[in-house]
Amino acid sequence: MSITTLANTMATANGSGYLQLRGVGKRFGETVVLSDLDIDIGEGEFISLIGPSGSGKTTTLRIIAGLESPTTGAVLVDGKDITALLPNERDFAMVFQHFALFPHLDVFQNVAYGLRIRGMKKAEMERQVLPMLERVGLRELATRKVGELSGGQRQRVGIARALIVKPRLLLLDEPTGSLDTKLKLAMQTELKALHKESGLTFIHVTHNQSEALALADRVYVMNDGRIEQQGSPTEVYRYPATRFVADFVGRNNLIDGTLEHGSFRSAMGTFPAGAGAAQLPGGAGTAVIRADAIHLGAAEPGAASLPVRLDALEYAGSIVTWFLRGPAGPLTADVPADDSGRLDPQIGDAYEAWWNPDDVHYLRAETRDGLKGG
Amino acid sequence: MAVTDTAQTLSPRHPVTLTPTSLDRRLRARRARNAWLLLAPALLVVLVAAAAPLAMVLWVSFWRVDGLVLARTIDTEAWASVLSDPTFRRLAWSTVQTVVIVLALVGVLGLAAGYFLARFVTNRKVQALLLMLAILPFWTSYLIRIITWQPLFGNSGVINFLLAKAGLPQMELFLFNQRAMVFAMTSLYVVFVIGPVFWALSRIDPEVIAASRSLGASAWTTFRTVELPLARGGLVVGLFFASIFLFGDYATGRLIGGGTNPMLSDAISQYAGSGQWPVAAALAVVLFGIAIVVLALFMRVYDLRTEL
Numbered sequence A: 001m002s003i004t005t006l007a008n009t010m011a012t013a014n015g016s017g018y019l020q021l022r023g024v025g026k027r028f029g030e031t032v033v034l035s036d037l038d039i040d041i042g043e044g045e046f047i048s049l050i051g052p053s054g055s056g057k058t059t060t061l062r063i064i065a066g067l068e069s070p071t072t073g074a075v076l077v078d079g080k081d082i083t084a085l086l087p088n089e090r091d092f093a094m095v096f097q098h099f100a101l102f103p104h105l106d107v108f109q110n111v112a113y114g115l116r117i118r119g120m121k122k123a124e125m126e127r128q129v130l131p132m133l134e135r136v137g138l139r140e141l142a143t144r145k146v147g148e149l150s151g152g153q154r155q156r157v158g159i160a161r162a163l164i165v166k167p168r169l170l171l172l173d174e175p176t177g178s179l180d181t182k183l184k185l186a187m188q189t190e191l192k193a194l195h196k197e198s199g200l201t202f203i204h205v206t207h208n209q210s211e212a213l214a215l216a217d218r219v220y221v222m223n224d225g226r227i228e229q230q231g232s233p234t235e236v237y238r239y240p241a242t243r244f245v246a247d248f249v250g251r252n253n254l255i256d257g258t259l260e261h262g263s264f265r266s267a268m269g270t271f272p273a274g275a276g277a278a279q280l281p282g283g284a285g286t287a288v289i290r291a292d293a294i295h296l297g298a299a300e301p302g303a304a305s306l307p308v309r310l311d312a313l314e315y316a317g318s319i320v321t322w323f324l325r326g327p328a329g330p331l332t333a334d335v336p337a338d339d340s341g342r343l344d345p346q347i348g349d350a351y352e353a354w355w356n357p358d359d360v361h362y363l364r365a366e367t368r369d370g371l372k373g374g
Numbered sequence B: 001m002a003v004t005d006t007a008q009t010l011s012p013r014h015p016v017t018l019t020p021t022s023l024d025r026r027l028r029a030r031r032a033r034n035a036w037l038l039l040a041p042a043l044l045v046v047l048v049a050a051a052a053p054l055a056m057v058l059w060v061s062f063w064r065v066d067g068l069v070l071a072r073t074i075d076t077e078a079w080a081s082v083l084s085d086p087t088f089r090r091l092a093w094s095t096v097q098t099v100v101i102v103l104a105l106v107g108v109l110g111l112a113a114g115y116f117l118a119r120f121v122t123n124r125k126v127q128a129l130l131l132m133l134a135i136l137p138f139w140t141s142y143l144i145r146i147i148t149w150q151p152l153f154g155n156s157g158v159i160n161f162l163l164a165k166a167g168l169p170q171m172e173l174f175l176f177n178q179r180a181m182v183f184a185m186t187s188l189y190v191v192f193v194i195g196p197v198f199w200a201l202s203r204i205d206p207e208v209i210a211a212s213r214s215l216g217a218s219a220w221t222t223f224r225t226v227e228l229p230l231a232r233g234g235l236v237v238g239l240f241f242a243s244i245f246l247f248g249d250y251a252t253g254r255l256i257g258g259g260t261n262p263m264l265s266d267a268i269s270q271y272a273g274s275g276q277w278p279v280a281a282a283l284a285v286v287l288f289g290i291a292i293v294v295l296a297l298f299m300r301v302y303d304l305r306t307e308l
């Protein structure tokens, strides 16, 4: 009880607390899908839930929408418990992962549905729906059956259909999941603009971490029905709190070892520990080194370095990813294409990999072990 | 003109025998041939078992009965009596009435039961079991049904007993009258609607219903604006088949209705039974006509071809 009160006070102090999930758990029969979820969202925030497939993101959204009732815990809006409210009694709208468009209605009627059931007159409906269709680029397809649309077009119908009812909270389940890269970027820009302009609260689910980092004010990382970490995109990206987050967000190299007297000892070698170690007492830990913090070629003075061999290369535009083999395991480096070209990489050749010790982030070993414990 | 020119100048240099259009034509020809091959057996059955007897019936309606002998002539005597006798008109009217009443009941009850099965029974096995139960009336004979209904609906049956207990006025006999017939027909044919409606409702993506709810629709609004339109095909298919059976069902009316509200089909069987073949045939043609009109009305309400 006192913990709840404390959490409540903290939430208010945060200036957030529009929507809260308190200790929400969900079981389907014997399967535990969510356990003890605490989420706290401020009005007007753009939140991303990220996590691998099956981690419970959709289930979380469905519980917020009222389409699924939590086995334990409560959902609160403005401090009021809404767990028992029906979906239509909540002022939320949802964009579904698999579109869920009305198959018997055309594009216009799909978008107009929320207005129609509110008893809106036809003329007024047209006045609102047509600009919305314009906005999502579907004006020409207004009379098309939804079965005759491409995946991307369906997704846009789904978004328009949810936005038109002017909900207080928009739940987006992988809204760019079925779009190609170009459309995806366009849709991301559009979502960001919509969020800014509408002032609505967005909760957005994705398993694409770069999308979450690009869009969200705050990110919740989920794994196995739990929240692993929450924070701003930069925080989550730079300072992953658990081994899972370090592995899932960004491209990180994880090296297990021991911290002592300002150096980090591991099977890969012994390196200067850097500023990141200051937060940790000595003992077992994991060094997290972002792939783009690892450089190749002549090491700067004071850098941590180790000999590696090049296993494979992957070209992705301005970045070349080097898959390396160190003394005791693999290492991945994202190298700017220009630098990579200068090094003239040959598979199997030996190189020296190095990093600035201050770029290393350390995880306590307890976090690592405590992960799946329970 | 210009197009033809290009084609002519191009053809020697590009000796293409199969342009896309000719491939298209070949594919279409093959499809047409396959379609006829697939259709032929069924068509043959329809011709032999339906079209020929129908033509026969039409012909018989122009025969004449001389005493006990059937004369194969072209005579309008049977038609004259069928069209002039008000009894037959009343018969036709009461048939249509009965069919409409039963269809209305079967539609509403079938929709409710189908909805219950699809939405409230989550166990697949229980669903199948309940559907089987709905078919059960087909497996019991009329005699058994009457015998089992007697203690329930008879004058001194359970219903009247309970009414008396509750101090309510007793009901008159619930057997051998029109009410009993409508009741029996409903219980018999409701399964034609339950099945397709259940199937149509089960096919609806639960996410679509969730979408409707999250957009602010209540459960009832969702039923009205999403589920009913999507299940309408099943409903119409069910009513369609029920009506086909209803028009031909004379046994229920005779055995359970006690002949109080004879159907056209009942009259047909009686005339045929007494050797009045031309009148029976003429009535059959009339019944066929009515059935066609009703089915055409269904088609107007909902294009069955989109569903079948």
Ligand SMILES: Nc1ncnc2c1ncn2[C@@H]1O[C@H](COP(=O)(O)OP(=O)(O)OP(=O)(O)O)[C@@H](O)[C@H]1O
Residues within 6 Å of the ligand: A028, A031, A033, A051, A052, A053, A054, A055, A056, A057, A058, A059, A060, A097, A207
């Ligand atoms: N109705 C249900 N009955 C049983 N298990 C379910 C049900 N719905 C979801 N699950 C299970 O719950 C887990 C989480 O599912 P959920 O759909 O929330 O995952 P997700 O994070 O959205 O995954 P994805 O990225 O693939 O969409 C999965 O293991 C799934 O199998």
Ligand SMILES: [Mg+2]
Residues within 6 Å of the ligand: A057, A058, A059, A097, A173
């Ligand atoms: Mg999902």
